[in-house]
Amino acid sequence: MPFTWLIDSMANNKELRFRKLKKNRLWVSILFLTLFTVIAHALLILFVSYFFFHLIDQKLQNEYDRVAYVARLYEDGKLLSVQGRSDSYLILDANGQILEEHGKDTRADISGYISMSGVEDPVTVYPDREQAFITILDSGIAFVDIPEIYRFLKQDPEESVLLQLLDENKSIDMPVWISVPMDQGRAYVGKANFTVYTKDVIVLLIFAAAMALMIFVILLIMLISIINHFSHQRKLISVFFTDEVTGAHNWMWMLIRGEQMLKKRSNASKNYAILNILFMEYRNFCVCHSIAEGEAMLYKVDRTIANDLRRNEMSAHCSSASFAVLMQYNTQEQLKQRIEELVGRLEKIDRTHRFAYKVGACLLEPERENGKIVRRRHINIEEAYNNACAARDSLPDGEESGIAFFDETLVEEQRWIDSVRERQESALQNEEFVVYYQPKYDPKTHELRGAEALVRWDSKDLGFVPPGRFIPIFEKNGFIPKIDHYMLEHVAADQKRWLDEGLSCVPVSVNISRAHFIESDLAEQILRIVDSVGTPHELIELEVTESAFFDDKKAMIDTINRLKGYGFAVSMDDFGSGYSSLNSLKDMPLDVLKLDAEFFRGNTQDGRGEIVVAEAVKLAKNLHMRTVAEGVEIKEQVDFLAELGCDMIQGYYFAKPMPKDEYVTRLQNKQDENTTNTI
Numbered sequence: 001m002p003f004t005w006l007i008d009s010m011a012n013n014k015e016l017r018f019r020k021l022k023k024n025r026l027w028v029s030i031l032f033l034t035l036f037t038v039i040a041h042a043l044l045i046l047f048v049s050y051f052f053f054h055l056i057d058q059k060l061q062n063e064y065d066r067v068a069y070v071a072r073l074y075e076d077g078k079l080l081s082v083q084g085r086s087d088s089y090l091i092l093d094a095n096g097q098i099l100e101e102h103g104k105d106t107r108a109d110i111s112g113y114i115s116m117s118g119v120e121d122p123v124t125v126y127p128d129r130e131q132a133f134i135t136i137l138d139s140g141i142a143f144v145d146i147p148e149i150y151r152f153l154k155q156d157p158e159e160s161v162l163l164q165l166l167d168e169n170k171s172i173d174m175p176v177w178i179s180v181p182m183d184q185g186r187a188y189v190g191k192a193n194f195t196v197y198t199k200d201v202i203v204l205l206i207f208a209a210a211m212a213l214m215i216f217v218i219l220l221i222m223l224i225s226i227i228n229h230f231s232h233q234r235k236l237i238s239v240f241f242t243d244e245v246t247g248a249h250n251w252m253w254m255l256i257r258g259e260q261m262l263k264k265r266s267n268a269s270k271n272y273a274i275l276n277i278l279f280m281e282y283r284n285f286c287v288c289h290s291i292a293e294g295e296a297m298l299y300k301v302d303r304t305i306a307n308d309l310r311r312n313e314m315s316a317h318c319s320s321a322s323f324a325v326l327m328q329y330n331t332q333e334q335l336k337q338r339i340e341e342l343v344g345r346l347e348k349i350d351r352t353h354r355f356a357y358k359v360g361a362c363l364l365e366p367e368r369e370n371g372k373i374v375r376r377r378h379i380n381i382e383e384a385y386n387n388a389c390a391a392r393d394s395l396p397d398g399e400e401s402g403i404a405f406f407d408e409t410l411v412e413e414q415r416w417i418d419s420v421r422e423r424q425e426s427a428l429q430n431e432e433f434v435v436y437y438q439p440k441y442d443p444k445t446h447e448l449r450g451a452e453a454l455v456r457w458d459s460k461d462l463g464f465v466p467p468g469r470f471i472p473i474f475e476k477n478g479f480i481p482k483i484d485h486y487m488l489e490h491v492a493a494d495q496k497r498w499l500d501e502g503l504s505c506v507p508v509s510v511n512i513s514r515a516h517f518i519e520s521d522l523a524e525q526i527l528r529i530v531d532s533v534g535t536p537h538e539l540i541e542l543e544v545t546e547s548a549f550f551d552d553k554k555a556m557i558d559t560i561n562r563l564k565g566y567g568f569a570v571s572m573d574d575f576g577s578g579y580s581s582l583n584s585l586k587d588m589p590l591d592v593l594k595l596d597a598e599f600f601r602g603n604t605q606d607g608r609g610e611i612v613v614a615e616a617v618k619l620a621k622n623l624h625m626r627t628v629a630e631g632v633e634i635k636e637q638v639d640f641l642a643e644l645g646c647d648m649i650q651g652y653y654f655a656k657p658m659p660k661d662e663y664v665t666r667l668q669n670k671q672d673e674n675t676t677n678t679i
């Protein structure tokens with residue numbers, strides 16, 4: 001399709017707009033928030049641990065320095081009396097045997113080593129038996145046992161640990177045996193008191209609390225902004241998908257969510273149809289009542305459709321009085337029945353009115369690759385909906401409900417309509433429209449009595465096109481008055497020229513379309529065209545199709561009267577093909593009644609057709625109208641019509657529509673016959 005890329009890009013644009021709206025997805029924000037929380041906590045633990053271990057390291061180092069100092073004094077023989085904190089010490093030989101013992105040896109059996117930032121080699125330490133606040137790991141590394149410190153603090157059940165820690169005047173002494181190497185492999189092992197002052201803990205706690213608070217505040221701000229952002233986004237998305245008239249879903253919903261639904265793996269094998277439901281007479285209803293009442297009806301329509309839907313189906317109000325529906329089906333027959341039932345319910349949404357609906361359906365069968373059903377990937381809701389609309393458009397005008405299914409012939413038809421529309425103006429300018437004449441004969445004398453001008457399109461691109469292929473299109477797109485004028489101009493000019501050439505011309509009828517009759521000065525337009533070439537008015541007849549008589553009757557009578565006043569004969573075309581033509585005959589001052597070709601088609605064995613034709617001719621006579629029988633193809637019909645007193649016959653029996661030259665030959669023949677008869 002030539003415009004598929006355009007449709008695709010438009011659909012993509014809408015998708016893009018939605019994606020933009022949905023940007024910053026929730027999970028990204030939550031992930032970001034979680035990451036931040038983890039990092040912040042890790043940093044907090046890292047900082048607090050760093051300060052904590054720095055503090056411990058500092059204290060251990062001080063103790064080491066002190067024990068090392070005492071050890072040096074001992075070595076130098078200057079240690080006379082060891083008092084206070086270093087009152088307990090041991091001297092060990094190279095094998096770890098006690099050489100000298102001073103004070104009480106409460107050293108644990110195991111030793112480990114500890115690294116201090118101010119001491120080059122790892123220092124050997126022993127936990128204290130009475131209070132082992134350091135643990136020796138299997139690897140030999142000595143480690144500060146925080147749970148043990150906690151247990152120690154907890155020994156006093158009266159006081160809470162926190163309160164003990166916060167008591168500024170309190171300090172906690174924890175013993176540890178530090179070994180300082182001496183000469184000859186000996187070691188001085190002194191009891192050190194590792195003291196934790198609670199003010200240090202308070203500083204640490206305050207620091208940790210401040211950091212925790214800061215993290216908490218940042219987290220809270222982030223959380224609030226994320227919640228705000230998403231509630232705002234949710235509102236925007238709901239506005240984006242909400243129809244302002246029905247308050248339910250809109251076209252964007254159908255476009256985006258519908259596509260998502262069809263692309264689901266679980267829906268791959270299901271048959272879907274996209275429907276376009278048009279609520280007829282909506283505008284009229286609004287004019288007669290009010291827009292608010294009209295919108296209330298649209299709301300009811302929307303609700304009725306929504307209530308009819310099943311799981312995995314959806315509907316939306318698209319524009320004005322159009323609704324889109326995605327419906328599942330098994331067979332086309334069953335789908336049709338379901339739509340008919342829905343339309344039946346929709347027709348009765350209001351107690352005082354009965355509405356009509358036109359429905360177009362485009363089937364979306366499962367997608368297949370190498371004969372296997374695959375997940376739908378090439379779905380284009382917009383294009384499918386457009387096809388459904390085109391199918392609905394193909395339904396005949398009128399106020400009846402109807403259903404039409406989209407198929408390829410419709411595409412062909414649309415393409416044809418498009419190419420006709422594209423070429424119509426240039427064809428008119430290039431005079432591609434050709435006048436054909438179909439003679440009308442007297443059934444008794446077989447004498448040429450008149451003709452009808454029928455248009456043909458000799459198109460450079462489309463070939464030779466009969467009127468049935470383009471007149472209905474022109475009638476719909478409003479181009480038909482131009483064709484009627486064109487034909488009238490050419491017929492008037494031809495008649496005048498032939499008259500000037502001395503041919504005995506007969507009246508030629510020109511078709512005037514129903515659409516043309518709306519113009520109030522139509523009679524004057526015709527008069528101007530005919531008079532501009534100087535053709536006698538009695539040589540021009542105007543054919544008005546029967547269906548036109550249902551429009552503005554008063555205006556129609558007025559135009560006919562004026563045309564008659566100017567001397568033009570007016571005929572009713574295709575009499576018998578419409579509904580209330582008899583009624584129209586009563587009011588219309590017409591000159592000629594053209595019996596529709598259908599009178600002469602089909603089985604006339606039982607004689608009913610003949611009775612109707614005979615009565616129609618009689619009726620015309622009584623109304624002082626002449627009769628022309630159209631579409632007469634066989635001799636029996638000609639004889640029968642002659643017997644009835646029908647004035648003229650226009651049919652293949654006598655002649656098909658023919659080009660101008662052939663018609664001129666017939667005119668000349670007629671003249672020759674007349675001359676012979678006169679002689």
Ligand code: C2E
Nearest residue numbers: 454455467468471487511512513631632633650651652657
């Ligand atoms: P119409 O005005 O009722 O014209 C009579 C149609 O019946 C013509 O078809 C003619 O060829 C056909 N016809 C006549 N006798 C026989 C017969 O014995 N057998 C069969 N099978 N057909 C016969 P055509 O020329 O195809 O025109 C079709 C319709 O197109 C016309 O119906 C008229 O409604 C419209 N049309 C043609 N030319 C014009 C025009 O210039 N202006 C307008 N507005 N409509 C036109």
Ligand code: MG
Nearest residue numbers: 452511543573
């Ligand atoms: Mg006609």
Ligand code: MG
Nearest residue numbers: 573574594630
């Ligand atoms: Mg006709």
